[in-house]
Amino acid sequence: MSVTRTAGQKLKTDPALPPVAVVEPISFPLRQKILFLALGIIGAVAWFFIATLRGENVSAVWFVLAAVCTYLVALRFYATLIERKIHQPDDTRATPAEEFANGRDFEPTNRSVLFGHHFAAIAGAGPLVGPVLATQMGYLPGTIWIIVGVVLAGAVQDYMVLHLSIRRRGRSLGQMAHEELGTVGGWFAIVGVFTIMIILIAVLAIVIIGALASSPWGVFSIAMTIPIAFLMGVYMRFIRPGKVGEASVIGIVLLVLAIAGGSLVNGHPQLSKFFTLSPVELAFAIAIYGFMAAILPVWLLLAPRDYLSTFMKVGTIVFLALAILIVLPVMQMPAVTKFALDGTGPAFAGNLFPFLFITIACGALSGFHSLIASGTTPKMIQKESQARLIGYGGMLTESFVAISALITAAVIDQHLYFGMNAPLALTGGTPETVAAYTNGLHLVSGAGMPLPDATAAQFAQAASEVGEKSIISRTGGAPTLAFGMAHILSQIPIVGAAKAFWYHFAVMFEALFILTTVDAGTRVARFMLSDSLANIPGWQRFRDPSWRPGAWLCTAIVVTLWGSIVVMGVTDPLGGINMLFPLFGIANQLLAAIALTVVFVVVMKKGLFKWAWIPGLPLAWDLFITMWASWQKIFSPNPKIGYWSLNAAARQARAAGAQTFQGAKTPDQIDMVIRNTAVQGTLSILYAGLVLIVFLIGMRIAIRAVQKNGLPTSEAEGMPSKIFAPSSFVPTRLEKEVLAEWQAAGIDPSGDGRLPGMHHTSQQETVQEENQL
């Protein structure tokens, strides 16, 4: 018994086929013990140094080591605990990818490829921007939250939602909420998802406007991506039909030329004037762009730009990680700044608790991922047991991106960091005023010594080094990240010579995928809106995607919704990003609360009360901290934090006939403050209310599940699997044995071509259901 047990078992579902699943022996070989002991020790030492070193020379290497060691230990132990105690994946059961294989959206995909797909879909500007802003509180709080948060919350959410959706034919979060929480809960969840998408698109647009405003170089190179995409689209459709690879190569070459060409535009007197746009002009440009991109055929703009952005995204993230490892820069920011304690930071207001936890959303816990982990990835996964690597492991990778972003921001000179991230009302916008402002902050070094004063010349020189007129008050996080990247890369010989090129390369990289999120998000929101409108009797026509007036009307509504928030943000006299970024973070974390509620309810329904703390812990923490932040944003009497108290203060100033109010320099601007804060305050109440309702409905069902000792869930019946694939990147000994059996039998284990088209009827059903939500 013990001998066979230790070697494991192979399970068959078809006598004619080799095994399709393995039961690994529960063992912990000595080699692994030594490996994980070593990882644990290295990680602990790295954490010790991060927590205790307080000097001028804290190296980035400790952050990389602490992160990687913690991730590997968590993936091996915590994710495996979730796998064994809650998910109990069954590889004899076909995944939606296998069951409904249609050669298109449902298709079992190699695990390495799928890992890349999943990562590219979840990683965006969020994990880059949030940590950059949070660096104002010092590197320590952000580092702890990013690493601990991902292990206990973010990766848990992604993994559990992915597993849930795999067992439910790849359904989306909205559909699963509908089935598990009932009609009312489902509808609130869908309205929540829609409104959160609107704020998300708007804030990302504001972030990129922050990098492009008054930057002819940046505007030129981003603008060039549109004709480049058109050219690629026409090439793929008419010149060399279907030659996607050739078009991608042409596109990437042109893209690099566009970034380099921006330098010439920057130096040209007329052209640079032409490409210098104000934030408001850019806001309208992005709104028009978003509308056009959502109604133009996919092949002309969206598809070609998607290829460019995938290459840029994965390439640049790997490049940044390598650069950090080569340069091993030293932290300029102290471990904890005074802004963490007094809540007066210029990038965003409020204390560490709770505002750090909504500022770093993606990278530690991101509700938006639950939309990718449900619906998209389950339709491509080969085996249930791969969900640990793809769901949990994919999120760990995103967390590493967030750590890279934090390092990148923390190695910038503190005067420059605060000069870039404080709103214009504080810095005054000129090198002299900004130097006076940052000198007035009384910044201290990592060792606690006062920093030498900055001079105006330093700010002017920093700007000219990266080919910009000014780097003052370039808020939003994207310019700071680009600046930090250029700073790190400039320390590598040869490569680093082109500092201005790298700055604009980084801006382009962020802009590309922000624009992809903007137009893909607009399309998704448009479909959500038209499908909802189609439920109104007499308006069924909205369901037909080829009905142009309906598509255009819905697109226009969606673009107007986010576009007006963008305009509101860029004209905000008090600085749009520090007014709106908290709302974005709150929205994202509240979406996570919805996803975790759904997961928690299912665990309770399955009667796994003993393990309900695994999703329960992140749910409780997320809900607590986000509700606390919402509460402060709604009720705080401090006008720097509370939207409504700021609103009241502005009203009072207006009533008293004041000409100026904080950053507002005219009575019109005071009116603007009154209007904007009312919108922001209303949205805060809306989000918090929606999520509380979903949560309470979920808890009622959970209590009923306890009383009844479990309830039926909406898990699909399933069918036997006929394919085999290892569960992790490297096959185990037992998996190798099974792979060899497939090879000896002369059958492709991945089921390429063997997967029948006989399930087309049930697949039609799934597609139809999907269209209804």
Added chain:
Amino acid sequence: MTIDDPTTPTQGRFAIAVEEARGDGSAPLPVPQDGDIVQRTWRGAVAVVRGLSGLDKYDRYVRHQERTHPDEPMLSEAEFWRCSWEAEGNNPRARCC
């Protein structure tokens, strides 16, 4: 031998047969593959890049169609991409923040 191992109670719901792992090194030897380790690694890397960027979509479609609907007409590469962009336009996928 039963399959309800106490640690994985639901593993193998659809299993009709259970085999013990040999675990003694007597597994069938893998059939020799084409090319040396460098060539195979290169091919694997190319396959991952093509898969990741979606460049192999048409090839996969051809394989799928040949084996499942050999009687139906095969779309040309240009037609295939046209349909697939059309489908993408009607079923947009969200990107994350």
